[in-house]
Amino acid sequence: MNVHSTSRNFKNNAKEQLANADLQAALNKARGHFVDGRSTARDNLPEFDALRDQARDIKNHTLEHLDFYLEAYEEKVQASGGHVHWARTAADAQQIVLDICRSVDAKTVNKGKSMIGEEIEINEALEAAGIRPVETDLGEYIIQLRGERPSHIIAPAVHLTKNQVEQSFRENHTELDPDRVLEEPPTLLDEARTILRKKYFEAEVGITGANLLIAETGSSIIVTNEGNGDLSQLIPKVHIVLASLEKIVPTLEDAATILRVLARSATGQEFSSYTTLSTGPRRAGDPDGPEQYHVILLDNGRTDMLGTEFEEMLRCIRCGACMNHCPVYQSVGGHAYGWVYPGPMGSVLSPGLLGVDEAGHLPNASSFCGRCEEVCPMHIPLPKMMRHWREREFESHLSPGSARVGLGLWAFVARRPRLYQLATGLQMRLLSWMGRKRGRFSSVPLARGWTKYRELPAPQGRTFQSRWKSGERPPMRNGA
Amino acid sequence: MSGKDQILGSLRRSKGRDGPVDAETAAALRARIDGHARNIVPARTDLDAGGLVDLFETMATKVHATVARVSDMADVPGAVSDYLRGENLPSEVVMAPDPSLDAAPWSDNKLLDIRRGVPGEPDQVSITSAPHAVAETGTLAMFSGPDHPSTLNFIPETHVVVLPASRVVKSYEDVWDAVRAQAADGASGRGGLPPRTVNFVTGPSRSGDIEQTLLLGAHGPRRLHIVIVEDD
Numbered sequence: 001m002n003v004h005s006t007s008r009n010f011k012n013n014a015k016e017q018l019a020n021a022d023l024q025a026a027l028n029k030a031r032g033h034f035v036d037g038r039s040t041a042r043d044n045l046p047e048f049d050a051l052r053d054q055a056r057d058i059k060n061h062t063l064e065h066l067d068f069y070l071e072a073y074e075e076k077v078q079a080s081g082g083h084v085h086w087a088r089t090a091a092d093a094q095q096i097v098l099d100i101c102r103s104v105d106a107k108t109v110n111k112g113k114s115m116i117g118e119e120i121e122i123n124e125a126l127e128a129a130g131i132r133p134v135e136t137d138l139g140e141y142i143i144q145l146r147g148e149r150p151s152h153i154i155a156p157a158v159h160l161t162k163n164q165v166e167q168s169f170r171e172n173h174t175e176l177d178p179d180r181v182l183e184e185p186p187t188l189l190d191e192a193r194t195i196l197r198k199k200y201f202e203a204e205v206g207i208t209g210a211n212l213l214i215a216e217t218g219s220s221i222i223v224t225n226e227g228n229g230d231l232s233q234l235i236p237k238v239h240i241v242l243a244s245l246e247k248i249v250p251t252l253e254d255a256a257t258i259l260r261v262l263a264r265s266a267t268g269q270e271f272s273s274y275t276t277l278s279t280g281p282r283r284a285g286d287p288d289g290p291e292q293y294h295v296i297l298l299d300n301g302r303t304d305m306l307g308t309e310f311e312e313m314l315r316c317i318r319c320g321a322c323m324n325h326c327p328v329y330q331s332v333g334g335h336a337y338g339w340v341y342p343g344p345m346g347s348v349l350s351p352g353l354l355g356v357d358e359a360g361h362l363p364n365a366s367s368f369c370g371r372c373e374e375v376c377p378m379h380i381p382l383p384k385m386m387r388h389w390r391e392r393e394f395e396s397h398l399s400p401g402s403a404r405v406g407l408g409l410w411a412f413v414a415r416r417p418r419l420y421q422l423a424t425g426l427q428m429r430l431l432s433w434m435g436r437k438r439g440r441f442s443s444v445p446l447a448r449g450w451t452k453y454r455e456l457p458a459p460q461g462r463t464f465q466s467r468w469k470s471g472e473r474p475p476m477r478n479g480a
Numbered sequence: 481m482s483g484k485d486q487i488l489g490s491l492r493r494s495k496g497r498d499g500p501v502d503a504e505t506a507a508a509l510r511a512r513i514d515g516h517a518r519n520i521v522p523a524r525t526d527l528d529a530g531g532l533v534d535l536f537e538t539m540a541t542k543v544h545a546t547v548a549r550v551s552d553m554a555d556v557p558g559a560v561s562d563y564l565r566g567e568n569l570p571s572e573v574v575m576a577p578d579p580s581l582d583a584a585p586w587s588d589n590k591l592l593d594i595r596r597g598v599p600g601e602p603d604q605v606s607i608t609s610a611p612h613a614v615a616e617t618g619t620l621a622m623f624s625g626p627d628h629p630s631t632l633n634f635i636p637e638t639h640v641v642v643l644p645a646s647r648v649v650k651s652y653e654d655v656w657d658a659v660r661a662q663a664a665d666g667a668s669g670r671g672g673l674p675p676r677t678v679n680f681v682t683g684p685s686r687s688g689d690i691e692q693t694l695l696l697g698a699h700g701p702r703r704l705h706i707v708i709v710e711d712d
Contacts, residue, residue, distance in 0.1 A: 026691070029691050029692065030691070030692045033688075033692045034692075045522060045524075046522075046523070047520050047522050047523070050520055051519075051520055054519050054520055058519070064495070065501055065505070065509055066491050066495075067488050067491045067492055067495075067500060067501070068500065068501050068505075068506060068509050069509070070487075070488070070491075071488070071500075072509075072510075072513065079673075080673050080674075085483070086482065086483035086484035086486075086487050087483055088483045088486050088487060092483055136699065137689070138687045138689040138690070138698055138699075139687075139689035142689065142690075155688065155689065155692070156689070157689050157690070158692070160690075161691065162690050162691050165690055185690040185691060185693040185695055186695055188690055189687060189690065189695045189697070189698060193697070193698065193699060196699065197601065197699075198601070201601055215513060216513045216516060217659075217663075217674055219674070225685065225686045225687060225688070225698065226685055226686070226687050226698035226699045226700065227634050227685040227698065227699045227700025227701070228698065228699040228700075230630070230633070230634050230679070230700065231631075231634050231635070231699055231700070234630050234631050234634065234677070235631065245487065250509075250512055250513050251512070251513055251516040251517075252516060252653075252656040252659070252660075253516050253517065253518050253519055253653060253656065254519065256519070256651070256652040256653055256656070257519040257520065259652070260522070267688070269543075269682075270539070270542075270543075270617045270682075271617040271619055271680070271682045272682065273543070273681065273682050273683050273684070273685055273686055273700070274679065274680065274681060274682075274685075274700065275619075275679075275680040275682075276677060276678065276679050276680070277659075277674075277677070277678035277680075278676065278677055279673065279674050279675070279676060279677075280673065280676060281676065282624075282676050283624075283625070283673065283675075283676055285625070285626045286624055286625060286626065286629075286676055287577075287597065287598045287626060287629040288598050288624070288629040288630060288631045289624055289630060289676050289677060297487070299486075299487045299490070303487060303490035303491045303494055304490065304494065306491060306494035306495065307493075307494035307495055307496070308494075
């Protein structure tokens with residue numbers, strides 16, 4: 001399977017997105033929305049930080065014994081009449097989905113939002129097999145019409161303005177009156193609701209993702225706000241759950257703890273509108289529900305991250321808080337990252353799943369401000385792991401020649417204190433002399449990217465080290 | 481080698497093992513599952529029964545559900561028809577075949593046209609009960625089964641829930657205990673299984689997918705109306 005990623009072009013992607021007026025308008029509107037929501041939700045729950053600690057510990061415990069919990073889970077799914085399929089790769093997962101669809105002669109598949117579905121490119125696979133995938137989440141539906149990918153893991157269409165959505169609806173819903181009023185979000189939602197409503201009753205198969213899998217009961221959980229995931233799994237004959245294997249937790253109580261931090265970190269809600277626990281197919285006597293229940297457990301590189309310095313990434317519950325708080329994501333949007341997972345979590349996960357040669361640029365897209373780690377409900381040390389990837393990128397000689405030569409030169413000098421002091425001393429005096437008139441530079445060789453947006457103040461003549469050595473000390477501040 | 485063997489093999493290698501966890505560890509992990517100890521439960525639900533019902537109402541209202549209180553089941557049909565009329569909604573409703581709803585004198589109310597069963601696309605209003613309601617976040621918990629088609633919670637645009645006040649519990653953990661009790665109840669004829677679907681419902685359906693504007697009624701119900709029955 002060819003993975004469609006443009007992560008290696010991150011720099012150019014970012015440049016284009018910074019110049020994209022629609023994207024910048026959409027990002028401006030969204031900015032602060034999730035940040036304020038999370039902060040209010042945290043303030044309303046005194047136990048929030050204690051719950052985060054506990055959620056982290058639950059996942060660490062689970063990852064330590066993942067093989068045990070997965071086998072326990074499989075046993076319970078089978079006992080409830082469901083099926084578990086183990087998929088080593090994205091291609092394996094595609095094949096399993098296609099086989100299930102063909103077994104019921106499916107023409108249409110309804111989909112709840114699933115990032116694993118994006119990762120394994122299930123829509124492309126279904127279309128190639130002549131099966132029509134219908135995205136039912138409003139954001140996913142919009143980007144499916146536009147032939148785009150989600151730009152955020154919980155708000156897939158956050159990169160679009162309402163005018164762009166209107167335009168897409170007019171282009172696609174050609175059976176409707178072209179003169180209809182369609183400007184405001186409520187009319188757009190109503191139109192999508194009316195069109196999708198019919199489709200719920202047409203599909204033979206419903207695919208959803210999973211926020212959690214529970215070893216104790218063999219259940220899967222989805223967390224949504226629209227209700228489309230529930231309609232997608234309740235009405236068709238077959239329910240397929242796409243889940244990566246680290247979604248598992250031991251018990252229902254462990255799930256409750258993670259649910260308490262998930263919505264608060266994601267949208268700032270105390271609890272999402274719909275949290276749904278599904279266990280097996282419909283029971284004898286049940287008037288509705290699917291007749292078949294399949295879970296696909298996807299590895300796709302995750303087991304190789306286990307036991308490495310990237311293991312902690314597998315605690316991620318996909319809330320999106322890291323990208324909501326990331327200055328880089330908030331400037332360039334999700335598409336610049338070039339693959340399914342954007343923002344800080346993507347910068348750590350994508351190199352793990354795609355390889356450092358494809359996605360090694362992403363960990364460089366960080367100012368290391370540390371906000372992502374601060375707000376991560378699972379305490380994932382994202383900046384530290386981005387540094388590990390940078391080291392790997394350097395070690396595998398993937399960073400550009402100029403950067404390697406520059407770093408090599410710097411390392412040579414930095415390891416020789418006398419040479420370092422001599423060189424920096426000379427440099428300071430030179431810069432100070434050159435900048436003596438204006439007191440600042442608007443352009444410096446090798447640093448044009450930096451001075452393009454700001455001026456560099458001219459140094460005052462001596463280095464910090466030499467001033468410290470000569471006994472100079474900063475004045476004491478009041479209260480210091 | 482099967483996908484399962486490859487994945488388990490890779491997991492174990494990553495953890496420096498060549499086989500499953502040893503017997504002692506397995507017993508400890510099994511005990512952790514069977515013990516299903518509660519983790520931190522927020523203290524906001526440390527209230528008496530009346531306080532819990534009030535908290536439930538406050539939290540449900542915050543997320544745009546509407547709540548009415550009546551003093552007993554005899555008042556429920558009137559409260560429902562008042563609500564439907566007030567919102568200009570049709571009087572044809574599809575109601576869960578749940579025997580606990582039979583305690584209300586539905587047939588005395590000539591304004592309601594009730595059908596019991598599974599909803600279809602044209603149905604505009606559903607009435608169900610909820611076996612539990614979680615005060616912590618104003619969340620209804622509903623179990624699928626012959627008495628309660630899950631599609632009633634999602635297909636009609638308006639969902640009316642009849643909730644005896646005694647069913648308000650503190651937290652999700654109380655619902656998990658009820659799920660386990662149902663699975664353990666051999667008499668339920670469900671072969672020791674929990675309900676197929678457990679729906680936690682917190683307010684009506686919503687979406688923020690267009691410019692982060694909160695809109696109600698994305699695909700599920702636009703309106704969630706809860707009638708709390710104080711004396712049951």
